[in-house]
Amino acid sequence: MTPQRILVTGGLLLIFLGICYGLIHAGFIVTPLREARVERMQLALDYTNRNEMERAFGYLKEASDIQLLWERNMDAHTHITIFGFQSLLFASILPNINLAQRLLLILSWLLVLGGLLLPTGVVLEALGFEKPGFLMALLGGGWIFLATFGFLAGAVRGLFRAK
Incomplete structure (x- = not known):
């Protein structure tokens, strides 16, 4: 597999996974978390009104x-999607x-695999x-840093190569 194929295929895969995870998050995670948070905040307020600060603090x-x-x-x-776009870039x-x-x-694999590992x-x-x-x-994150630094160094070297 060539570096370009790794980056394009891996980048598209990361973007797709980011979209899927976003759909799951929006469809199944956000509402229950929001409701649970509001419930805990309401309980904290109720216990504050009863002057039971320790319990109120626990709910906060x-x-x-x-x-x-x-x-x-x-x-x-967000991160998995951004790393997908970075791979395409x-x-x-x-x-x-x-x-x-x-x-x-090596840098291509580091970027794509790092883009999977960090959000996971x-x-x-x-x-x-x-x-x-x-x-x-x-x-x-370390793999993404190394890959980004490596590509940056190669791009700077590319500025000065003879045509």
Whole structure:
């Protein structure tokens, strides 16, 4: 497989997965999370009115945790889609990147696989698998960083190559 095919196919796959995850999030996750958050906030207000601050604080903490879960799910949807577009961007400028073919293959795989790992890790963290989720997101983010840096270095080298 060529670097361009990896980037185009992987980029389209990431965009498709981002859209699917967004549909699942919007269709099945947002409403129950919103309702649970509002319920916890209402309970916190009720217990505040009864001057039971410790219980009120507990419900506010639960509402905050629900909000974090909601945001992490949205982050995963957004990130996976952005990494798909980033893959397509690099595929479109590949002829201007002055790197060895083998290095281009490695960078292409790092970008696409990192684009899958980082959002998956974010979701796992939000679901309570904090350590494995964090490590997965960190690994994916590191791969994306390396790939982006490599493509950038190759593009800068491409500016100065003889025509």
